[in-house]
Amino acid sequence: MDEILKAVLKRIKPTQAERKQLEKVANEMVAKVNLACAKLGVPARGMLVGSAARDTWVRSERDIDIFILFPEKLSREELEQDGLRVAQAVAGRKGKKRFAEHPYITTRTGGFEVDLVPCYDVADPSKIKSAVDRSPHHQRYISKRLTPELTDEVLLLKKFMDGIGTYGAELKVRGFSGYLCELLVLHYRTFRGVVEAASKWMPGEVIDLAKSYRDVGEIKALFPGQPLVIIDPVDPNRNAAAAVSMQNFSTFVRACQDFVRKPSERFFFPAQAKVLSPQEVNRTLRQRGTALFCLAFDSPNVVEDILYPQLRKTEQALVMRLVRAGFEVLRSDVWANSKAAILIELSSEKLPKMQRRLGPPITVEAGDFVEKHLASRKRFSGPFVDQVGRLVFEVERRHVNAKQVFEVALEERAAFGKHVAESLAKGYKIYEGKQIVKLCVDKKFSRFLSEYLTRCLPWYR
Amino acid sequence: MDEILKAVLKRIKPTQAERKQLEKVANEMVAKVNLACAKLGVPARGMLVGSAARDTWVRSERDIDIFILFPEKLSREELEQDGLRVAQAVAGRKGKKRFAEHPYITTRTGGFEVDLVPCYDVADPSKIKSAVDRSPHHQRYISKRLTPELTDEVLLLKKFMDGIGTYGAELKVRGFSGYLCELLVLHYRTFRGVVEAASKWMPGEVIDLAKSYRDVGEIKALFPGQPLVIIDPVDPNRNAAAAVSMQNFSTFVRACQDFVRKPSERFFFPAQAKVLSPQEVNRTLRQRGTALFCLAFDSPNVVEDILYPQLRKTEQALVMRLVRAGFEVLRSDVWANSKAAILIELSSEKLPKMQRRLGPPITVEAGDFVEKHLASRKRFSGPFVDQVGRLVFEVERRHVNAKQVFEVALEERAAFGKHVAESLAKGYKIYEGKQIVKLCVDKKFSRFLSEYLTRCLPWYR
Numbered sequence: 001m002d003e004i005l006k007a008v009l010k011r012i013k014p015t016q017a018e019r020k021q022l023e024k025v026a027n028e029m030v031a032k033v034n035l036a037c038a039k040l041g042v043p044a045r046g047m048l049v050g051s052a053a054r055d056t057w058v059r060s061e062r063d064i065d066i067f068i069l070f071p072e073k074l075s076r077e078e079l080e081q082d083g084l085r086v087a088q089a090v091a092g093r094k095g096k097k098r099f100a101e102h103p104y105i106t107t108r109t110g111g112f113e114v115d116l117v118p119c120y121d122v123a124d125p126s127k128i129k130s131a132v133d134r135s136p137h138h139q140r141y142i143s144k145r146l147t148p149e150l151t152d153e154v155l156l157l158k159k160f161m162d163g164i165g166t167y168g169a170e171l172k173v174r175g176f177s178g179y180l181c182e183l184l185v186l187h188y189r190t191f192r193g194v195v196e197a198a199s200k201w202m203p204g205e206v207i208d209l210a211k212s213y214r215d216v217g218e219i220k221a222l223f224p225g226q227p228l229v230i231i232d233p234v235d236p237n238r239n240a241a242a243a244v245s246m247q248n249f250s251t252f253v254r255a256c257q258d259f260v261r262k263p264s265e266r267f268f269f270p271a272q273a274k275v276l277s278p279q280e281v282n283r284t285l286r287q288r289g290t291a292l293f294c295l296a297f298d299s300p301n302v303v304e305d306i307l308y309p310q311l312r313k314t315e316q317a318l319v320m321r322l323v324r325a326g327f328e329v330l331r332s333d334v335w336a337n338s339k340a341a342i343l344i345e346l347s348s349e350k351l352p353k354m355q356r357r358l359g360p361p362i363t364v365e366a367g368d369f370v371e372k373h374l375a376s377r378k379r380f381s382g383p384f385v386d387q388v389g390r391l392v393f394e395v396e397r398r399h400v401n402a403k404q405v406f407e408v409a410l411e412e413r414a415a416f417g418k419h420v421a422e423s424l425a426k427g428y429k430i431y432e433g434k435q436i437v438k439l440c441v442d443k444k445f446s447r448f449l450s451e452y453l454t455r456c457l458p459w460y461r
Numbered sequence: 462m463d464e465i466l467k468a469v470l471k472r473i474k475p476t477q478a479e480r481k482q483l484e485k486v487a488n489e490m491v492a493k494v495n496l497a498c499a500k501l502g503v504p505a506r507g508m509l510v511g512s513a514a515r516d517t518w519v520r521s522e523r524d525i526d527i528f529i530l531f532p533e534k535l536s537r538e539e540l541e542q543d544g545l546r547v548a549q550a551v552a553g554r555k556g557k558k559r560f561a562e563h564p565y566i567t568t569r570t571g572g573f574e575v576d577l578v579p580c581y582d583v584a585d586p587s588k589i590k591s592a593v594d595r596s597p598h599h600q601r602y603i604s605k606r607l608t609p610e611l612t613d614e615v616l617l618l619k620k621f622m623d624g625i626g627t628y629g630a631e632l633k634v635r636g637f638s639g640y641l642c643e644l645l646v647l648h649y650r651t652f653r654g655v656v657e658a659a660s661k662w663m664p665g666e667v668i669d670l671a672k673s674y675r676d677v678g679e680i681k682a683l684f685p686g687q688p689l690v691i692i693d694p695v696d697p698n699r700n701a702a703a704a705v706s707m708q709n710f711s712t713f714v715r716a717c718q719d720f721v722r723k724p725s726e727r728f729f730f731p732a733q734a735k736v737l738s739p740q741e742v743n744r745t746l747r748q749r750g751t752a753l754f755c756l757a758f759d760s761p762n763v764v765e766d767i768l769y770p771q772l773r774k775t776e777q778a779l780v781m782r783l784v785r786a787g788f789e790v791l792r793s794d795v796w797a798n799s800k801a802a803i804l805i806e807l808s809s810e811k812l813p814k815m816q817r818r819l820g821p822p823i824t825v826e827a828g829d830f831v832e833k834h835l836a837s838r839k840r841f842s843g844p845f846v847d848q849v850g851r852l853v854f855e856v857e858r859r860h861v862n863a864k865q866v867f868e869v870a871l872e873e874r875a876a877f878g879k880h881v882a883e884s885l886a887k888g889y890k891i892y893e894g895k896q897i898v899k900l901c902v903d904k905k906f907s908r909f910l911s912e913y914l915t916r917c918l919p920w921y922r
Binding site: 201202203227245246247249250251253254257261284287288289290291330331347348350351352353354356362363365366367370374380381382383384385386387388389390391394396400453454455456457460 | 663707917
């Protein structure tokens, strides 16, 4: 394992020259922020945060995060206004406005993507006004503790997470943030220590680095149902791993098990998923023999952190409806760029006209159940008692085709994401089976669909 | 309720003339048995048992059971030989040999069907040599306790059981025996008492009339998993309700609930199930839109008490195979006269080519699971991790059509009933969908299929 890690580190660790280049750009930008504050008479200052500030950036990462820290007493409006004025002054006309909790500016300079993010300089991290206010505290906590040796271990863990597809806390990914990787290394001290420990993790795993709580029971009661709880040492009320989905948690644990058993560079540098040609997509769909539906519509104009949760909520609403209507949903997924797509795969697009309705167990009065179904003109048979003693009616099913269920659901749009529902109200198209091949003229959709059809953990590709 | 019961009793209680006629025939037959014993030098004697002996026969019943009691010391061979000689001497050439545990003779005389059954006259009922030896003890126990008033209550209960379809302990029915009806009346004293109590029964109900056990817990431990346990007062090691299936138990409880809520003669004299014409069968099958299969073959030459358990065992083996292959079984049933049929209804006769294989949870090593499926040429995708953290492979399904599964199962005949398997080895035919209509030339099958398609608790017809 050690040789593999050494080889990986060589490929991902920035050179002295690269580091100097980044430092130069970062320092210039911080200086520019401070200059702009002075010029504009704004009571704020620049601070470099994130991996660039901590030397935990992987060569392929080209991000610099600079926060503009304002005094706590300013109103939110003032912060947003002054913050944007400073950031725009620094970025010039290249700067693009983006929206998270606050608006911020992103720009490119010297080959780096620089985010200029206004925030409050809050003394007590448990009293922050917005999520971004926490970053300066994370910056101070980590930089104080991370030795150069630990930095290498963080690089390995981040690249490992990247390779297996679980890196990133954004809601599109729901994975492990860079900060989380740093905390894990601080806790387990080495990359090897992290993967060996994580290979034995169970859902509900708890890590409390700063010993903020008396015991694990207390923590589990506070953060129920989360696959991974890592108490933020900067704010013990926060689970730093709250973003990590069960799927990514499990993928990481499996990857660690597999890596410990048989270490390989493949975990860090996996093969790319193959993009299927339209002919191959067509053949694959035919081979699967399932009923694949693709709901396509225009993406609403919102950031990914808002869009993806809404897409997934809409996906779940459609899946639940289909399941309640009796269809077997095999798999589903969402995708977006300027267009959005919800993919739902059924074992069959058609169900028999007859549907069973089961009554209560014999210990429960069934008068209402029987009356209701006896009166129905849709009754085929019943009531009768099945082998385990339940009352059964066989009645006519309402929707025999999945497409009918889609159409009713898209008419009502109940439990859909708000902006997604608005976009769907304006129009959509349902593609079914090989019709979906048409959508592959969009190369990014084509890549998504190929990945869906040949889905495989990256290190097994 | 009382008026309804009075009216029902009037219709089912034998008249004085009918009773005299039965008594005359029964006494003659017992006398003939004793005469034959004397003539043939056989050390046995006749005894009238069953409902005819206890005045608990319903008008429509035309059965007389006469047992031929032999001393315990005789060998089984001697009993069978001498018993048949006596019975045949009584019945003459009209007599037909039948088989239960022992062979016995059945004959018709004076409008009655008379069974002449050799058995041992065992002093201690817990030491009987064969099930029939218990009948004389039941006879003595019941006739000693049943007053004329209680007799009427038994008649009502037996007719109620008959009307709702739960009467008869034979394995074709798996319902309530006449003896069980008598025990229930002895316990609850009136028909009303029985139905009121039974309307509140729960699965696992225990009745211990003779207080043979200390408590219910002791009984439940001895007879686990049975819906109804009624300790036989004549033999506390025996559950007199062992034959009662969960389905019949539940049907009886539901009937009691419904009758208590709204008494009606319909429970005693339900409408006949309508027999559908071939055209109606065809239309009904089309309306249901399901995939109905009928496996038809020659009935093996065994009595119903052997045939029906074997048919059901074979039915279950086929159902389990189909379920394991991924098919959804909606309902199934068996039927027999000289031909036998196993009916299995699926929601679809075809499944998609793609099949999901789920791996172990993340806390369990999955090396073997992954290796096996990675090596398979039938892999479509995987391994990947699903939303709840399980490993998934998508592979090619072996049997896409239900008919293939039937054919493989009928080739192997694993876990089939013995005689049924032998008959199937000689030949069978699988009818599917509207092909089944052809089988309706057999009027009895036609009635069975009609009842299946329009199945309904008799009192709701």
